[in-house]
Amino acid sequence: MLQATNLRKTYLLGRTKVPVLRGVDLSIQEGESIAVLGASGSGKSTLLHLLGGLDSVDKVGADVAAPSIMFRGQDLTKISTGKLDEYRRRRVGFVFQFYHLLPELTVLQNVTLAAMTALGAFEYFRTRSAVRAHARELLERIGLSHRITHRPAELSGGERQRVAIARALINKPDLLLADEPTGNLDRVTGASILDLFTSLHKAGQSMVIVTHDETTAARSDRIVHLVDGRVQAG
Amino acid sequence: MNFGAKRANPATLIPHVYQLLLTKRYLTSKIMPLLAALAVALCTAMVIVVWSVMGGFLVMLINSGRTLAGDVSISWPITGFAYYEDLIKRLEADPEVAAAAPMIETYGLIGLPDGRTETVQIKGIDGPSFSKVTSYDEILYWRPIDKPNEKDTTRQDLRLGKHDLWKQLFDGGKRLVRTEVSKVDGKAVERPAVVPGISVSGFNFREPWGFYPGLPYIRTTEGDKKPVDMFMLPVDGTVTLNVLPMDSKGRAIEMVARTFPVANEFHSGLYEIDHKTVFVQLKALQDMLKMNRAAKIDTSGGGVKLSKNPNEEAFLPPTIVSEDPARVTNVLVRSKRDSFDMADAERLAERVSKIYGEFAAAHAGKVPESTSIRILTWVDQNRTMITAVKKETALVLFIFCFVSLTAVFLVLAIFWAMVSEKTRDIGVLRAVGASRSGVAGLWLLYGLAIGIVGAAFGFALAYVVVTNINEIHEWMGRLGERLSALTGTQINLFIWDPRVYYFTKIPSDLDPTHVIIVLCGGLLASCLGALWPAARAARMNPVQALRFE
Ligand SMILES: Nc1ncnc2c1ncn2[C@@H]1O[C@H](COP(=O)(O)OP(=O)(O)OP(=O)(O)O)[C@@H](O)[C@H]1O
Ligand SMILES: [Mg+2]
Numbered sequence: 001m002l003q004a005t006n007l008r009k010t011y012l013l014g015r016t017k018v019p020v021l022r023g024v025d026l027s028i029q030e031g032e033s034i035a036v037l038g039a040s041g042s043g044k045s046t047l048l049h050l051l052g053g054l055d056s057v058d059k060v061g062a063d064v065a066a067p068s069i070m071f072r073g074q075d076l077t078k079i080s081t082g083k084l085d086e087y088r089r090r091r092v093g094f095v096f097q098f099y100h101l102l103p104e105l106t107v108l109q110n111v112t113l114a115a116m117t118a119l120g121a122f123e124y125f126r127t128r129s130a131v132r133a134h135a136r137e138l139l140e141r142i143g144l145s146h147r148i149t150h151r152p153a154e155l156s157g158g159e160r161q162r163v164a165i166a167r168a169l170i171n172k173p174d175l176l177l178a179d180e181p182t183g184n185l186d187r188v189t190g191a192s193i194l195d196l197f198t199s200l201h202k203a204g205q206s207m208v209i210v211t212h213d214e215t216t217a218a219r220s221d222r223i224v225h226l227v228d229g230r231v232q233a234g
Numbered sequence: 235m236n237f238g239a240k241r242a243n244p245a246t247l248i249p250h251v252y253q254l255l256l257t258k259r260y261l262t263s264k265i266m267p268l269l270a271a272l273a274v275a276l277c278t279a280m281v282i283v284v285w286s287v288m289g290g291f292l293v294m295l296i297n298s299g300r301t302l303a304g305d306v307s308i309s310w311p312i313t314g315f316a317y318y319e320d321l322i323k324r325l326e327a328d329p330e331v332a333a334a335a336p337m338i339e340t341y342g343l344i345g346l347p348d349g350r351t352e353t354v355q356i357k358g359i360d361g362p363s364f365s366k367v368t369s370y371d372e373i374l375y376w377r378p379i380d381k382p383n384e385k386d387t388t389r390q391d392l393r394l395g396k397h398d399l400w401k402q403l404f405d406g407g408k409r410l411v412r413t414e415v416s417k418v419d420g421k422a423v424e425r426p427a428v429v430p431g432i433s434v435s436g437f438n439f440r441e442p443w444g445f446y447p448g449l450p451y452i453r454t455t456e457g458d459k460k461p462v463d464m465f466m467l468p469v470d471g472t473v474t475l476n477v478l479p480m481d482s483k484g485r486a487i488e489m490v491a492r493t494f495p496v497a498n499e500f501h502s503g504l505y506e507i508d509h510k511t512v513f514v515q516l517k518a519l520q521d522m523l524k525m526n527r528a529a530k531i532d533t534s535g536g537g538v539k540l541s542k543n544p545n546e547e548a549f550l551p552p553t554i555v556s557e558d559p560a561r562v563t564n565v566l567v568r569s570k571r572d573s574f575d576m577a578d579a580e581r582l583a584e585r586v587s588k589i590y591g592e593f594a595a596a597h598a599g600k601v602p603e604s605t606s607i608r609i610l611t612w613v614d615q616n617r618t619m620i621t622a623v624k625k626e627t628a629l630v631l632f633i634f635c636f637v638s639l640t641a642v643f644l645v646l647a648i649f650w651a652m653v654s655e656k657t658r659d660i661g662v663l664r665a666v667g668a669s670r671s672g673v674a675g676l677w678l679l680y681g682l683a684i685g686i687v688g689a690a691f692g693f694a695l696a697y698v699v700v701t702n703i704n705e706i707h708e709w710m711g712r713l714g715e716r717l718s719a720l721t722g723t724q725i726n727l728f729i730w731d732p733r734v735y736y737f738t739k740i741p742s743d744l745d746p747t748h749v750i751i752v753l754c755g756g757l758l759a760s761c762l763g764a765l766w767p768a769a770r771a772a773r774m775n776p777v778q779a780l781r782f783e
Contacts, residue, residue, distance in 0.1 A: 046777075054665055055777045082669065089667025100662045100780065104259035114666040116252035124251040167666070 002028040003070040008058040009046050020046050022229035033201040035217035036210045038226030044210040045179050052092045052177045053084045089118045093168025095178040099160040101152040108148045111135040111166045138166040158189035176207035253676040257683050267684050270645040274688025277638035278756035282696035284634050285748050288627040290741030303615050304367040304566030306583045309608045313484050314525050314561035315601045321593045330585055332570040333366035336562040338519050345474035354512045358519030361409045367568035375432050375501040376468050377404035403468050407498025410515040426518040427497035433509035435467050467496040479524040490522045525561040529554045579611035645763025653767045660771050661779030674772035681764025689756035700742045
């Protein structure tokens with residue numbers, strides 16, 4: 001489904017170049033679940049942002065093979081920003097360590113947020129009941145249907161992360177990208193969130209989960225280690 | 235490549251639902267931006283109030299200017315022109331003309347009962363016909379008033395009592411006569427009289443409430459004050475008018491003085507007019523200025539016929555060669571259309587011009603040429619005043635709009651802070667697929683919403699202030715008086731002192747077009763303030779925004 005080759009990302013700290021990714025190759029098969037392991041600062045989040053079309057790779061000279069992220073025959077590094085927005089809107093769903101829910105919106109509104117960005121006003125209002133029904137169904141599945149009108153501030157961390165997962169799933173993305181989804185949760189709550197990911201995977205969802213917890217990684221089809229800005233076979 | 239359903243028009247101006255939703259949420263959950271809305275509200279209200287009052291002032295000035303000038307004036311100053319009755323007849327035959335009236339305009343001196351002499355503009359009018367082209371009847375001050383002045387809670391307005399006197403004065407004022415009982419035979423006689431502006435005599439002191447109480451004394455010629463019951467020119471005063479007649483060739487003859495009783499006084503509301511203008515009966519002024527009808531006599535023969543036989547001596551009647559017709563300096567024309575339209579006035583002036591052309595042709599050589607006669611509309615006549623007030627309005631508006639720019643900066647500062655605060659949310663929006671322009675649109679929409687709320691409140695505030703401006707003003711005045719009493723210092727909060735501005739009420743004119751312009755300005759200011767923060771939000775790197783703590 002997705003082939004990333006030779007991904008390079010360098011940050012500038014003052015005048016010094018800090019290479020974070022130095023040529024990452026990664027391919028994701030349809031329905032596959034991949035765990036990305038690596039030390040703190042190894043570039044896991046950076047990789048995820050690149051895969052999700054949120055960040056751009058380095059521009060390289062002609063001497064090196066150009067980085068590319070092929071998604072269903074299209075190179076994300078070459079398409080227009082409008083197409084990239086469209087890609088984020090419809091093809092991927094992000095789940096973050098710190099949930100990143102919008103505090104002003106209710107649970108239901110947070111979940112439908114991605115649908116709102118994907119559809120124009122007219123389309124949205126035409127399909128609103130369907131979108132809401134889908135959001136309710138997702139919230140039902142993650143056990144939060146009684147919290148629909150609550151604000152994020154009124155929820156526990158685990159509940160917030162469930163809402164964030166529902167938000168990521170609302171547009172039925174091809175790829176779910178989760179950046180340490182349990183990193184901010186206690187063991188029990190984290191385990192229940194992981195159970196949720198496992199059940200999603202079983203239902204056929206392709207996903208990449210960043211973590212530095214081995215037990216989390218053990219649940220996925222494949223583990224990828226990020227070391228020194230490259231993927232270490234393992 | 236197409237990742238999904240296509241949008242009908244990517245450049246659509248219809249906001250996305252998330253933009254609308256977040257705008258709504260931000261509006262109801264954030265206090266700071268409401269301060270920006272308040273600033274917008276105050277600024278729009280301020281500009282609307284200023285514009286309404288200045289606009290009302292202009293309308294009032296134009297109205298008053300027009301009150302005494304008719305719609306179009308035909309004038310041949312100083313020497314005047316003859317056969318004006320014929321001209322009036324021709325004018326009144328026109329379907330567009332409601333009425334026409336003769337008038338003499340000249341300058342002269344007025345001698346007042348207290349020995350003071352002032353230069354004044356003297357207008358000779360024929361009351362009834364002048365009333366048809368102007369609002370002369372309506373500006374006569376001394377008249378019966380049945381309903382007390384709105385502000386006159388204590389009913390101190392003299393005109394509220396003694397109905398017979400006021401009726402009599404009103405009637406005399408309309409015809410410019412005063413009825414006096416002859417000392418010789420006890421019969422009532424009507425004497426030609428004058429109607430000076432209310433401020434000409436200096437005996438009328440205006441109360442802040444808009445009326446004139448009687449004066450308890452008059453100054454004598456010797457300079458001291460002589461107490462009287464209640465002195466009022468129209469009741470027992472006379473004034474002396476001095477004018478300089480000219481012959482029909484424009485040569486000055488001798489100064490002529492004549493004492494007139496005062497029939498009434500007028501109050502047009504324009505200080506410039508009310509303290510400098512005196513109306514006098516047309517016929518009397520024609521006599522004084524030698525503009526009346528006169529027989530031209532042959533002075534070569536005639537006179538006394540001498541004869542050797544004293545019985546045959548006799549006065550021969552002078553041979554009348556021709557007749558010098560009466561003259562006036564102006565003919566005022568009133569349109570049938572009662573509009574304020576300047577174009578209407580211009581059209582009427584053109585018609586009048588044509589009619590005058592025919593008239594001049596009929597009296598060729600005896601009346602001024604149609605090419606040199608002056609035909610002016612009320613706009614022309616008041617042009618200096620109108621343009622002055624318009625310029626002033628524009629200047630004041632400019633200053634206030636400039637001041638209102640602070641609202642732009644307030645919106646900018648508050649939005650800047652808000653964009654910083656919402657950095658992570660902006661990152662989230664980008665992560666779920668919002669485009670840069672979508673994020674910018676959110677903040678612009680929010681700015682517009684703040685503008686709409688602000689402008690709506692601003693309009694409401696302005697409406698309340700403008701419709702109650704006189705009450706507010708009066709309340710301020712009373713507050714000032716109370717403060718003066720408390721502190722012992724003079725604090726005058728009467729901004730619009732009728733003794734200065736001369737209108738009883740603060741005029742105001744809430745013009746819908748002006749209101750719409752100002753409200754759009756408010757919206758624009760708000761959007762303008764949001765522009766920079768919106769651009770900043772759009773430029774944010776989503777990854778960095780998400781990492782933002
Ligand atoms: N904007 C930036 N400017 C400079 N350096 C950056 C920037 N963003 C990230 N980095 C650096 O890039 C490196 C990789 O960051 P990244 O967040 O991808 O690591 P990570 O593997 O996700 O770490 P963690 O497990 O702590 O989340 C870090 O050393 C970080 O300091
Ligand atoms: Mg990370």
